[in-house]
Amino acid sequence: MRRSALLAAFTAFVALIATFGVRLNDADAAPTTFAHPGVLVSRAQLDFVKGRVNAGAQPWTAAFNQMTASRYASLSRTAKPRAVVECGSYSNPNNGCTDEREDAIAAYTDALAWYLTGNAAYAQKAIALMDAWSATITSHTNSNAPLQTGWAGSVWPRAAEIIKHTYGNWPNQGRFATMLRNVYLPVVIVGSSSNGNWELSMMEAAVGISVFLEDRASYDRAITRFKARAAAYLYIPADGSQPKYPPVGSVDTPSELINYWQGQSTFVAGLSQETCRDFTHTGYGISAISHIAETTRIQGEDLWPSVQERTRQALGFHTKFENGTAVPSSICGGSVVKGFGPVTEVAYNALAGRLGIAMTNTQQYTEARRPQGTNNLFVAWETLTHAGNPA
Structure with missing residues (x-):
């Protein structure tokens, strides 16, 4: 009897939600209304930087x-689109891979320059680059195709969001949206069982594309996979005696997990699945985590609280060694390959700046390398956009 009454009450509640469009507070869900521009940088953040x-x-x-002094801001740049971009492991072959990534970074650079200067020539150049690719590309092929699609697919929406929502005069924006929907999104949304930086970059692309397209279903799907992959990529002691298993793939035993973590069997706070591979690829993964978290914050569904401890620990752990601390024998046999890259500004601003978390190692690393520029893949100009940015 009691169960019947409870069921009836629950059914009525669900009907009320359906009738009036009320949403339960689900941190994984897409916003009811997307904020624009809203991929990595918001209008308020851009206004702060402009000031x-x-x-x-x-x-x-x-x-x-x-x-503005970089080659990416050149107003004489000519796009180099290809119908099929072929990318093998370690860029062999490299048939359009560098061209695509760098044209995407150039479009984002021009979009930022447009907003910060008001010079419409930059907006028109960003549009020309995006139009050239949307009129041409049909697919990515070869072994690195998913990662390439993720890298370029992370940057295109940043440029497109700024141009569409602050400049506006873009006749072919519908064709560009079709390109993102048909060429990029189907590849990145399925994720990857490779090293974690792949899937994290792919989810960054999926989230950004979903914001631009206002595709709530794809946004939700990407965020669900992102949360699982981020938790399996960065270790914290709360996980237990070993890291979490990756969300996809065949790694499901302790010995397979150690092998997947590059042979590392001692797990300490902040260690990454790729730490013992090298710090560069680890930086890619942490950067993608920070980019996604920042986008969700802009969209009003802030995931920083759910990733802040992992991100804080990972940044502190890796920047400590970048800053000169000796690597103990228990970590990667006492030898690591450094080269973290320009990847700390977004998370440092979010965690130390907005949340007030002490991050001594990360602060030292970040401030010593300002201004952080671009890695020529998918990270660009984050001292400019995020250093000390309270918005």
């Missing part, structure tokens, strides 16, 4: 000058 640059303040002015 700092106009005032000649540092480090933003140095970062702005670095960006």
